[in-house]
Amino acid sequence: MRLLLCCCLLLxxxxxxxxxxxxxxxxxxxxxxxxxxxxxxxGRPDEIRQPELSNFSHxxxxxxxxxxxxVFRAHCGGVTTKGSxxxxxxxxxxxxxxxxxxNWSTDDSTTHTxxxxxxxxxxxxxxxxVVCAQIHDADxxxxxxxxxxxxxxxxxxxxxxxxxxxxxxxxxxFDLKIQAGQGHVRVFYNGEPKMDWEVSRDGCxxxxxxxxxxxxxxxxxxxxxxxxxxxxLRVEN
Numbered sequence: 001m002r003l004l005l006c007c008c009l010l011l012x013x014x015x016x017x018x019x020x021x022x023x024x025x026x027x028x029x030x031x032x033x034x035x036x037x038x039x040x041x042x043g044r045p046d047e048i049r050q051p052e053l054s055n056f057s058h059x060x061x062x063x064x065x066x067x068x069x070x071v072f073r074a075h076c077g078g079v080t081t082k083g084s085x086x087x088x089x090x091x092x093x094x095x096x097x098x099x100x101x102x103n104w105s106t107d108d109s110t111t112h113t114x115x116x117x118x119x120x121x122x123x124x125x126x127x128x129x130v131v132c133a134q135i136h137d138a139d140x141x142x143x144x145x146x147x148x149x150x151x152x153x154x155x156x157x158x159x160x161x162x163x164x165x166x167x168x169x170x171x172x173x174f175d176l177k178i179q180a181g182q183g184h185v186r187v188f189y190n191g192e193p194k195m196d197w198e199v200s201r202d203g204c205x206x207x208x209x210x211x212x213x214x215x216x217x218x219x220x221x222x223x224x225x226x227x228x229x230x231x232x233l234r235v236e237n
Contacts, residue, residue, distance in 0.1 A: 021057045022070040026233040028053050030094050030102070033209075035061050036078025036087035045079040045088075050098030061089045069119075069229040072210035076124050077222025085217070090209035093235060102205040104180075106142075110237050111181035114206040117232035119173040120147050122225060129213035130226035133176060135185065138203025143185060145176060146213070154187055154195055162187065162195040173231070180204065208233060 022028065033048040035058065040046070048056050057063045061073050078087030093102040093114075104112050116133060123130050133145040144155045145164070152168035153161045164187075165174075177188040187195040212226030 016059060017064040017066055020064040021055050022062060022064055023054045023056075025064055025068050025070050026230065028091070028233075030096050030098055030235060031091040032094050032098075032101075033062060034081060034088055034090050034092065036074040036080070036089055036212075037061065038079040043079070045081055050094070053098075065229070067231075069231040071121075071227060071229055073122075073225050073227040074210045074212040075223055075225040076212060076214050076218075076220040077216060078212075080215075085215055086211060086213050087215070088209065088211040090207055090211050091233075092207055093205040104204050104237070105200075105202045106180045106185055106204060107183050107200050107202075108181050111179050112204070112206070113180075113234075113236040114176075114178045114208065115232065115234040115236070116176040116208060116230060117173060118176060118208075118228060118230045119171055120152075120168070120227070121171050121229050122227035123147065123149075123170070124212060124214040124218075124220040124224040124226060126219040126224070127214035130228065131211035131213060132208065132228045133178065134207040134211070135178065135180060135204055136207055137201040142199070142201050142204065143178075143187075143197075144211075145178075145187075156197070159197075162197075164189045164194055173229075178206070206235060 035046045072089040074087040074089045120130050129148045131144045131146045135142040146155045150167045152165040153163045175190050179186040185197045210226050210228040214220045
């Protein structure tokens with residue numbers, strides 16, 4: 001297993017790389033970023049779109065660390081999106097030119113693929129739950145790749161979970177591939193097929209980053225956080 005040296009739960013963090021932005025490491029041309037802060041003071045989280053995202057970084061929530069990783073961090077007291085009580089530093093899939101929201105169906109003849117090399121490096125101390133990747137449909141999340149304590153799995157709401165690792169060591173990098181098309185969603189973990197789910201949903205798009213599943217009501221402090229490091233990110237369709 002590949003262990004990332006940035007495990008903030010253990011306070012062993014690699015330094016921020018000065019002069020680099022996340023777009024130097026990851027292709028962000030077809031993504032939009034939501035942050036757990038709201039500088040406009042209107043109750044809504046900040047969103048960073050193209051072309052601003054191509055040279056954007058944030059010293060706490062979205063930045064580059066050695067070696068060639070991008071940190072996504074969301075603190076439990078952060079600003080949340082409408083319809084969610086949990087904070088996120090998370091990318092949302094957009095059209096290839098970055099100008100419109102991606103919107104596809106699991107029934108498409110085209111296969112929509114998200115490829116990640118990712119590690120979950122910190123969880124809040126009370127509710128140790130973090131989501132690192134999703135497919136969202138027109139109404140709700142269709143599936144999430146979720147860590148609860150040591151259990152790393154695919155969550156499908158009222159359907160059964162699909163286990164990826166029962167004893168995931170925090171800070172361990174793993175390869176994740178999610179494919180949707182021809183009426184199926186498939187998940188591969190470190191190259192091994194883990195899920196082949198026959199499902200039909202419209203209005204779909206990928207999400208990737210850190211969606212911390214805790215807040216003050218769950219008993220965590222405002223500055224407690226979840227953190228995810230991504231060093232490869234690719235969408236194919």
